[in-house]
Amino acid sequence: KNPFKRLKFLIADCFIYCAGIVHENVKMGSDGESDQASGTSSDEVHSPVRVRMRNNHHRRISNEDINKRLSLPADIRLPEGYLEKFAMNSPPFDKPMSRRLRRASLSEIGFGKLETYIKLDKLGEGTYATVFKGRSKLTDNLVALKEIRLEHEEGAPCTAIREVSLLKDLKHANIVTLHDIIHTDKCLTLVFEYLEKDLKQYMDDCGNIMSVHNVKIFLYQLLRGLAYCHRRKVLHRDLKPQNLLISEKGELKLADFGLARAKSVPTKTYSNEVVTLWYRPPDVLLGSTEYSTPIDMWGVGCIFYEMITGRPLFPGSTVEDELHLIFRVLGTPTEKTWPGITTSEEFKTYNFPLYRAEPLVNHAPRYAEIDVSNTSFSSKNRVSAEDALRHSYFRSLGEQVQTLPDTASIFSVKGIQLQKDPGKRSSVHPESSNHFCFRVQQSHFF
The missing domain is CATH 3.30.200.20 (Phosphorylase Kinase; domain 1)
Structure with missing residues (x-):
């Protein structure tokens, strides 16, 4: 109608x-690829059940071969008899596999159901x-x-x-x-x-008193995941402790990409109704819709402060209240600290008093070890995630963390592990067991 x-x-x-996306009633796979072959293979592909031998190219195929060819986890449980079906239907390993066959194979294994x-x-x-x-x-x-x-x-x-x-x-x-x-x-x-705990829950469990060593490990992982996104021109746009998941070992993972956007070049105009209020930068609070990766880096600075102190940096209740809290710490912006701000109609509407800037170290003595410029009015002055990873603050983690493959955990580096947090409520010592006592909470996925 x-x-x-x-x-x-x-x-x-x-x-x-x-x-x-896969529809249960449609023969499509979860890889999102088209029906065209992924290479020069001209084999006509049907279901893996209805197959024929191929010109003596058949060889013995192992579970590991299938996992590698279909990009499956090593611990996958293949259906009974599937190994033989795949061996009969799969083209020789020196030839590409058609996308249609790959989708059909994933469906028969059980994906998308x-x-x-x-x-x-x-x-x-x-x-x-x-x-x-x-x-x-x-x-x-x-x-x-x-x-x-x-x-x-x-x-x-x-x-x-x-x-x-x-x-x-x-x-x-x-x-x-x-x-x-x-x-x-x-x-x-x-x-x-599945990860039961997010960073907010982790901080609650240790009474908001985290080990400075653990803060460093979590911050490095946050920057590492974010740098990967930014290299691919993806903005998360909703960084906050509730959207950072923590594994039993202490691996931190970015989650909830519902507000994320792929950044175009040149920059497009985006919505300013993004990022939870406490972690939203002042330029976006004042209505800016032209932004890039620095929108995420402001949130990193706020989260770092929260891990160090155990309390949020700018816990405003409204946009105006949020701006007041920011200006009380960083000072009311001027043409010198924020070129062009005095001509902003949105800024002039609020008529802010003249606050004098205060060093962040006054609010958080443990913050002094690193000079974070992420909480800067001008987005151009905020350090990038890539540059932050090379900051001397992370030197104690060793050089090997700088060369890890994208899919390798920081905990694969010898000697890197979490320490016991001073306020940890559990009697279990994570330094020796790396085990956390998890409890179910409201979902961190939305």
């Missing part, structure tokens, strides 16, 4: 399929989604099942489309892994790796 809503629904569905996952506890519920703790029958590992309800006239929420389209291409040790995507008529289910 409403042509506009119908058009919006159709456009949303188009985005879903472009993002690589609801019955592959066992739903356990409900973790939380939001406006558009409900998150469940689950278990994968393919690996027997715990997973997080984010079920996004699909309205008939509205289609999938744009945040879900963004999250899927970005996460499927972001493969990094410090970014939460999207394992699978399942699309039915009523629901879009995103299957994530």
